[in-house]
Amino acid sequence: MTSPIGGISFPSAVTGLAGVTGTAAPSDAVDRTAAAGDNGFASVLVSSLEELQAKQATSDGLAVQAATGDLRDVHDYMIAANETKLATDMVVTIKNKAVEAFNEILRMPV
Protein backbone atom coordinates (compact mmCIF):
# COMPACT_ATOMS: atom_id res chain seq x y z
CA MET A 1 0.00 0.00 0.00
CA THR A 2 1.37 3.43 -0.90
CA SER A 3 0.98 5.85 1.93
CA PRO A 4 1.17 9.64 1.50
CA ILE A 5 3.45 9.75 4.48
CA GLY A 6 5.44 6.79 3.31
CA GLY A 7 8.63 8.83 3.32
CA ILE A 8 8.34 9.51 7.01
CA SER A 9 9.72 6.53 8.80
CA PHE A 10 8.43 5.81 12.27
CA PRO A 11 10.89 5.62 15.12
CA SER A 12 11.77 1.98 15.66
CA ALA A 13 10.44 2.18 19.21
CA VAL A 14 6.86 2.39 17.95
CA THR A 15 6.90 -1.00 16.29
CA GLY A 16 3.79 -1.89 18.25
CA LEU A 17 1.79 0.16 15.77
CA ALA A 18 2.32 -2.51 13.13
CA GLY A 19 -0.07 -4.70 15.06
CA VAL A 20 -2.93 -2.29 14.44
CA THR A 21 -3.78 -3.67 11.02
CA GLY A 22 -7.33 -2.38 11.18
CA THR A 23 -6.12 1.13 10.46
CA ALA A 24 -5.44 0.19 6.87
CA ALA A 25 -9.12 -0.36 6.15
CA PRO A 26 -10.41 3.25 6.28
CA SER A 27 -8.05 4.56 3.62
CA ASP A 28 -9.01 1.66 1.37
CA ALA A 29 -12.64 2.48 1.95
CA VAL A 30 -12.03 6.11 1.06
CA ASP A 31 -10.39 5.06 -2.19
CA ARG A 32 -13.38 2.94 -3.09
CA THR A 33 -15.97 5.54 -2.20
CA ALA A 34 -14.13 8.22 -4.10
CA ALA A 35 -14.18 6.01 -7.17
CA ALA A 36 -17.78 4.96 -6.73
CA GLY A 37 -19.04 8.53 -6.49
CA ASP A 38 -22.64 7.76 -5.53
CA ASN A 39 -21.75 5.62 -2.55
CA GLY A 40 -19.60 8.35 -1.07
CA PHE A 41 -19.92 10.37 2.05
CA ALA A 42 -23.18 11.96 0.88
CA SER A 43 -25.06 8.67 1.01
CA VAL A 44 -23.64 7.89 4.45
CA LEU A 45 -24.84 11.27 5.65
CA VAL A 46 -28.25 10.82 4.03
CA SER A 47 -28.81 7.40 5.61
CA SER A 48 -27.77 8.62 9.05
CA LEU A 49 -30.05 11.64 8.63
CA GLU A 50 -32.92 9.33 7.73
CA GLU A 51 -32.25 7.23 10.81
CA LEU A 52 -32.18 10.40 12.89
CA GLN A 53 -35.46 11.54 11.40
CA ALA A 54 -37.10 8.19 12.27
CA LYS A 55 -35.86 8.47 15.84
CA GLN A 56 -37.17 12.03 16.11
CA ALA A 57 -40.56 10.93 14.78
CA THR A 58 -40.74 8.19 17.43
CA SER A 59 -39.73 10.63 20.13
CA ASP A 60 -42.28 13.20 18.94
CA GLY A 61 -45.04 10.59 18.90
CA LEU A 62 -44.26 9.61 22.49
CA ALA A 63 -44.15 13.29 23.52
CA VAL A 64 -47.66 13.74 22.13
CA GLN A 65 -48.78 10.63 24.02
CA ALA A 66 -47.26 12.04 27.21
CA ALA A 67 -49.15 15.30 26.71
CA THR A 68 -52.48 13.60 26.03
CA GLY A 69 -52.09 11.11 28.87
CA ASP A 70 -51.89 8.07 26.60
CA LEU A 71 -48.29 7.29 27.50
CA ARG A 72 -48.12 3.83 29.09
CA ASP A 73 -44.48 3.88 30.12
CA VAL A 74 -42.65 7.00 31.25
CA HIS A 75 -39.28 5.41 30.56
CA ASP A 76 -40.22 4.78 26.91
CA TYR A 77 -40.37 8.50 26.21
CA MET A 78 -37.30 9.29 28.30
CA ILE A 79 -35.21 6.66 26.50
CA ALA A 80 -36.48 7.75 23.08
CA ALA A 81 -35.68 11.39 23.86
CA ASN A 82 -32.26 10.38 25.13
CA GLU A 83 -31.54 8.30 22.04
CA THR A 84 -32.70 11.10 19.73
CA LYS A 85 -30.43 13.56 21.46
CA LEU A 86 -27.46 11.22 21.10
CA ALA A 87 -28.25 10.53 17.44
CA THR A 88 -28.58 14.27 16.73
CA ASP A 89 -25.26 14.91 18.45
CA MET A 90 -23.66 12.18 16.40
CA VAL A 91 -24.94 13.38 13.03
CA VAL A 92 -24.01 16.97 13.82
CA THR A 93 -20.54 15.90 14.92
CA ILE A 94 -20.01 13.89 11.73
CA LYS A 95 -21.26 16.78 9.62
CA ASN A 96 -18.98 19.27 11.38
CA LYS A 97 -16.00 17.00 10.94
CA ALA A 98 -16.74 16.55 7.24
CA VAL A 99 -17.14 20.28 6.63
CA GLU A 100 -13.96 20.91 8.58
CA ALA A 101 -12.08 18.42 6.44
CA PHE A 102 -13.50 19.95 3.25
CA ASN A 103 -12.46 23.45 4.34
CA GLU A 104 -9.04 22.13 5.14
CA ILE A 105 -8.76 20.87 1.56
CA LEU A 106 -10.00 24.21 0.18
CA ARG A 107 -7.27 26.00 2.11
CA MET A 108 -4.61 23.87 0.49
CA PRO A 109 -2.07 26.07 -1.36
CA VAL A 110 -1.93 25.13 -5.02
Next chain:
Amino acid sequence: MSTFDSLGISGSGLLVHRKWLDAVSDNIANINNVTSTDQDAFQERLIVAQAVDYGSGEGGVRVARAEYGSAEGRMVHEPDHPLADANGYVRYPDIDLGDQMTQLIMAQRGYQANLAVVERATTAYQAALQLGKG
Protein backbone atom coordinates in the same frame (compact mmCIF):
# COMPACT_ATOMS: atom_id res chain seq x y z
CA MET B 1 -28.82 -3.44 14.83
CA SER B 2 -28.61 0.22 15.69
CA THR B 3 -25.95 2.44 17.17
CA PHE B 4 -27.46 2.81 20.64
CA ASP B 5 -28.56 -0.76 21.32
CA SER B 6 -27.96 -0.78 25.05
CA LEU B 7 -30.61 1.90 25.55
CA GLY B 8 -33.28 -0.28 23.95
CA ILE B 9 -32.16 -3.35 25.89
CA SER B 10 -32.34 -1.48 29.18
CA GLY B 11 -35.76 -0.22 28.09
CA SER B 12 -36.99 -3.81 27.80
CA GLY B 13 -35.66 -4.50 31.31
CA LEU B 14 -37.51 -1.43 32.57
CA LEU B 15 -40.73 -2.66 30.98
CA VAL B 16 -40.45 -6.09 32.62
CA HIS B 17 -39.80 -4.57 36.04
CA ARG B 18 -42.66 -2.14 35.59
CA LYS B 19 -44.96 -5.07 34.88
CA TRP B 20 -43.63 -6.86 37.93
CA LEU B 21 -44.42 -3.77 40.00
CA ASP B 22 -47.93 -3.81 38.51
CA ALA B 23 -48.36 -7.47 39.49
CA VAL B 24 -47.16 -6.85 43.04
CA SER B 25 -49.43 -3.84 43.45
CA ASP B 26 -52.36 -5.90 42.15
CA ASN B 27 -51.56 -8.65 44.67
CA ILE B 28 -51.28 -6.21 47.57
CA ALA B 29 -54.44 -4.36 46.55
CA ASN B 30 -56.45 -7.60 46.57
CA ILE B 31 -54.78 -9.23 49.55
CA ASN B 32 -57.81 -8.84 51.84
CA ASN B 33 -60.49 -9.90 49.35
CA VAL B 34 -62.96 -12.25 50.98
CA THR B 35 -64.92 -14.72 48.85
CA SER B 36 -67.43 -17.35 49.76
CA THR B 37 -66.24 -20.96 49.70
CA ASP B 38 -68.17 -21.82 46.51
CA GLN B 39 -66.13 -19.20 44.60
CA ASP B 40 -62.43 -18.95 43.71
CA ALA B 41 -60.20 -16.81 45.89
CA PHE B 42 -58.18 -14.00 44.29
CA GLN B 43 -55.23 -15.63 42.53
CA GLU B 44 -51.75 -14.23 43.04
CA ARG B 45 -50.31 -12.66 39.85
CA LEU B 46 -46.84 -13.84 38.86
CA ILE B 47 -44.79 -12.47 35.97
CA VAL B 48 -42.64 -14.83 33.90
CA ALA B 49 -39.65 -13.03 32.37
CA GLN B 50 -37.72 -14.50 29.44
CA ALA B 51 -34.71 -13.48 27.35
CA VAL B 52 -35.84 -12.12 23.97
CA ASP B 53 -33.58 -14.45 22.04
CA TYR B 54 -30.68 -16.70 22.82
CA GLY B 55 -27.58 -16.29 20.70
CA SER B 56 -29.07 -14.41 17.75
CA GLY B 57 -27.55 -11.16 18.95
CA GLU B 58 -30.83 -9.52 19.77
CA GLY B 59 -30.67 -8.59 23.43
CA GLY B 60 -33.28 -7.71 25.95
CA VAL B 61 -35.94 -9.32 28.06
CA ARG B 62 -39.69 -9.65 27.74
CA VAL B 63 -42.63 -10.83 29.74
CA ALA B 64 -43.44 -14.28 28.38
CA ARG B 65 -46.71 -14.71 30.26
CA ALA B 66 -48.47 -14.20 33.57
CA GLU B 67 -48.94 -17.13 35.92
CA TYR B 68 -51.65 -17.36 38.53
CA GLY B 69 -51.36 -18.67 42.08
CA SER B 70 -53.72 -20.96 43.95
CA ALA B 71 -57.45 -20.35 43.42
CA GLU B 72 -58.14 -22.33 46.57
CA GLY B 73 -56.78 -19.63 48.84
CA ARG B 74 -56.81 -19.92 52.61
CA MET B 75 -59.94 -21.17 54.40
CA VAL B 76 -60.60 -18.98 57.41
CA HIS B 77 -63.20 -19.66 60.09
CA GLU B 78 -65.33 -16.50 60.37
CA PRO B 79 -68.88 -17.55 61.24
CA ASP B 80 -70.08 -13.94 61.60
CA HIS B 81 -69.00 -13.00 58.07
CA PRO B 82 -71.94 -12.42 55.68
CA LEU B 83 -70.19 -14.61 53.04
CA ALA B 84 -69.53 -17.51 55.43
CA ASP B 85 -70.79 -20.96 54.38
CA ALA B 86 -72.78 -23.40 56.57
CA ASN B 87 -69.62 -24.41 58.46
CA GLY B 88 -68.62 -20.76 59.03
CA TYR B 89 -65.72 -20.65 56.55
CA VAL B 90 -64.70 -17.96 54.00
CA ARG B 91 -61.86 -17.84 51.48
CA TYR B 92 -58.91 -15.43 51.62
CA PRO B 93 -56.28 -15.15 48.85
CA ASP B 94 -53.19 -17.27 49.49
CA ILE B 95 -50.80 -14.28 49.35
CA ASP B 96 -48.09 -13.51 51.89
CA LEU B 97 -47.63 -9.79 52.46
CA GLY B 98 -44.03 -10.25 53.57
CA ASP B 99 -43.25 -12.05 50.33
CA GLN B 100 -44.96 -9.31 48.32
CA MET B 101 -42.93 -6.60 50.06
CA THR B 102 -39.73 -8.51 49.25
CA GLN B 103 -40.79 -8.75 45.60
CA LEU B 104 -41.63 -5.05 45.66
CA ILE B 105 -38.09 -4.21 46.76
CA MET B 106 -36.59 -6.53 44.13
CA ALA B 107 -38.73 -5.05 41.34
CA GLN B 108 -37.91 -1.50 42.43
CA ARG B 109 -34.18 -2.21 42.64
CA GLY B 110 -34.26 -3.93 39.26
CA TYR B 111 -36.00 -0.93 37.73
CA GLN B 112 -33.43 1.42 39.24
CA ALA B 113 -30.56 -0.77 38.05
CA ASN B 114 -31.83 -0.63 34.47
CA LEU B 115 -32.18 3.14 34.72
CA ALA B 116 -28.58 3.29 35.96
CA VAL B 117 -27.51 1.39 32.83
CA VAL B 118 -29.35 3.90 30.63
CA GLU B 119 -27.59 6.74 32.42
CA ARG B 120 -24.11 5.21 32.19
CA ALA B 121 -24.56 4.21 28.55
CA THR B 122 -25.66 7.75 27.69
CA THR B 123 -22.62 9.18 29.45
CA ALA B 124 -20.34 6.74 27.63
CA TYR B 125 -21.82 7.58 24.21
CA GLN B 126 -21.54 11.28 24.95
CA ALA B 127 -17.89 10.84 25.91
CA ALA B 128 -17.31 9.08 22.58
CA LEU B 129 -18.96 11.96 20.73
CA GLN B 130 -16.78 14.47 22.57
CA LEU B 131 -13.89 12.87 20.72
CA GLY B 132 -15.20 14.28 17.46
CA LYS B 133 -15.77 17.79 18.78
CA GLY B 134 -12.18 18.67 19.55
